[in-house]
Amino acid sequence: MDGRNLIGHQYSALADDILNSFSPAMQTVLQGDFPIATKEEIDQAFALATQATRQYRRVSGAAKAKFLRQIAEEIMALGDVLIERARQESALPEGRLKGERGRTVNQLRLFADLVEEGSWVEAVIDQAIPDRKPFPRADIRRMSVSIGPVVVFTASNFPLAFSTAGGDTASALAAGNPVIVKAHESHLGTNALVAAAIQQAAQKTGMPEGVFSSLNGTGPELGQALVRHPQAKAIAFTGSYRAGKAIFDSANQRPEPIPVFAEMGSINPVLLLPQALQERGTAVAQQYAQSVTLGVGQFCTNPGLLIAQDGPELTTFTQALTESISAIAPATMLNQGICDNYQKNRQQLLDLAEVSLEANVALAEKGTGQATVASVTAATFLQQPSLQEEVFGPFTLLVKCKDQAEMTAVVEALQGQLTATVIAEEGELQTRVDLLDALQERVGRVLLNGVPTGVEVSPAMHHGGPFPATSNARFTSVGTGAIQRFVRPLTLQNWSADLLPPELQDANPLGIWRMVNGQWGKE
């Protein structure tokens, strides 16, 4: 493992300042020095990336697919070394990390398939109509094209699947853009291993140098330098609201504003309707306890808010939830900063006179997060918007409504969310269309009778809710649709046939789906 900055095909360490990563479980500094990227190194990475942009946009879908699949191969070839380093740096268990690695290589292969097939560029052709009255129609052809260097912020909670070679990098590379990754301070070694794998794959498949670089540094310094760099063309981020909003603001205040796709905080409300509460409250409580504590609650889709009607059934439900939660041992959180924030935010909420503690797993060791259920009345929740702030970790707030109208009022007061879940019996929804309407207006994904954790990587997935859940509700960061974040349409009018890209040639040599003169087809 080489901890230096990886700029194109070269390692670089111009600064004396180094970062180290830390084991949250062992509470020790881990082996490996990671020199911070200097301004000169940042400029060099962007210069190479900008230079690579023009060559890389000419690389065929088939060749990009080979590159992406080779990245997957190289990651798998790292074997247990990668899993062990990620485990040390994140305190996530081996099984989870192996699963996450599977998700990561599957994502790379999914985008490989997508660009190999080729229809994702949304080619549209309007052929010329020279004899149209009063004016002839010119030949007009449009497709999606790449935009240039994309900055990817790696995420603390997914050291593999939302990091160095995660969904953001995979989709940006698939779309034809060079990527500059900001390594996460919590998993610098994992990043170094995966960055080397990407670089190896780029060299083996003949990609232009600069198609990928990886830099070390802190969020406020390196992060802001990357966002403000004149050659950056888009930003992908997964993390806290505070950091995401700071990036969004910086990017919009640039002389040339650039798009930011930031997935920020979400409390992913779960609505428990009366009949379901009555008929299967205990089963729901057990399933819910698992979802709240999965990965020590460190998922963007963690259910942080449970909304239900008060009464004897809710008391029984809460008892079952308390029991289930209490049986789950506290586990080490991703890093000390996240753990400290969890303890602080959790305590701040519990200190409020109106908030009751329902279930609390005793704290075991330094660095761990105890699962917690608290509750408030709907009236309080409606009065205090700060109760909607995410407590990142295994925490959930139960909002007790006195009736169904109050339940709707709570939903109408919610901020934008990634997901919402409705737990209901068959036939129970049909009379609550008002509630479903209010919910759908506030989220990117609604689920019936499930848990929000576990985000399928598939064409129909949408992982992107209204602000503040994300900075751009139009785009998803999970699933094949994620590629659309890193392209823009380009129209060629009256273009020379021999200069048209294959996607727009009359003969459709790639055999992709296109709209020609208003008709979809592969002709």
Add this chain to the structure above:
Amino acid sequence: MDGRNLIGHQYSALADDILNSFSPAMQTVLQGDFPIATKEEIDQAFALATQATRQYRRVSGAAKAKFLRQIAEEIMALGDVLIERARQESALPEGRLKGERGRTVNQLRLFADLVEEGSWVEAVIDQAIPDRKPFPRADIRRMSVSIGPVVVFTASNFPLAFSTAGGDTASALAAGNPVIVKAHESHLGTNALVAAAIQQAAQKTGMPEGVFSSLNGTGPELGQALVRHPQAKAIAFTGSYRAGKAIFDSANQRPEPIPVFAEMGSINPVLLLPQALQERGTAVAQQYAQSVTLGVGQFCTNPGLLIAQDGPELTTFTQALTESISAIAPATMLNQGICDNYQKNRQQLLDLAEVSLEANVALAEKGTGQATVASVTAATFLQQPSLQEEVFGPFTLLVKCKDQAEMTAVVEALQGQLTATVIAEEGELQTRVDLLDALQERVGRVLLNGVPTGVEVSPAMHHGGPFPATSNARFTSVGTGAIQRFVRPLTLQNWSADLLPPELQDANPLGIWRMVNGQWGKE
């Protein structure tokens, strides 16, 4: 014509302050009082629009199509009254306005066809795979949904096609969103007539009240109040960079930032390659003169920059251009503000020592704009970025390059543009791939051997270039793609079959194109 604010189905005039419109050709105040919208009236329009959102999103594509076609009918039924008022307010000739009305009603019908057909929602269905290992796949279905009240700023230069019932309104309504229009101070009467037509159509086709409102006021006051209103969900704007950037900044600084689709300034460079210059310079000069002066140069796609290699052929070309331009009589501009700005910006440029006046049509009357050709060397152009600022009107700047390398350097220095045009002979482009690459990276549409004015309304059109040409290069404001600005994806997971919208039902009752389990089709 009723000049009051139109809020839902009611007229309202709470303020004493009124606006009037002015005839730039006659230099007189026109008949009609237009009371400024008060805060109360703005709130009322948003309250109605928000209320209408939920009802209107349930309106079928077929019913929305009826509404849009009825708007077209009502506009045509206004007959000459509309054309005459628009002529008085804009000084645009009758023929042009009739053409623009045709474009306006065609756009409404185009979006009617689009939503009636229905595939535009991009439905994607991943059916459940209960026996998948290691985890089952849930049933996941996605489609585009409306976002809520859209604020439309009407444009000075298209009193019909980019105004009250123009492309922004048509696409926002087609997407299922209520629209609140800010009337343009230059054509308040035209706006009042068209707003009444929309309101009539809404009532006749049974649309919810609040699906459309029209308010009078000034840009800085009413405009900013609309952008900052908590219930506004998106902004559409066509106009100057200064106004567009102010809107963009305000929208991003809101507690809940909202998307702005602002089409701002563009100088639409035209590259004249040597062989074409040599072989058909005179013909190109004549065509170019027509494009520069079309509509007194008041088009967003007006060619404001001509880039060519210096030499005897360019001298001949410039003489031909000068002759053609001099033959075109100056005409009245859209309003006094635009005319004053034109004179000021034009003079400021001509006052620079390095800028030469090549052709100048003598100024005839107050309120008119004289066609002007100026020139600079490429060296000067490269040193002074301010030479890229748009001079809105019949103005073009010729950049004289000493060789082809300097021509590429000029293109590499260009800001984002709506369009770029290349004038070249067959075979001349194949050796200039560097130039084409540089051009394509900077624009939303490139044309070969044509003029940028005249933007086809069709599926393949992309009217949206990199910043500062627009605030969002991912979306078009012309053509069917414009509807995508006003929707976001929503995913329904494990949803109840009887609650699925028709677009996502297994039986595909609307017969739309969908992707089901990764395959496109209408099954």
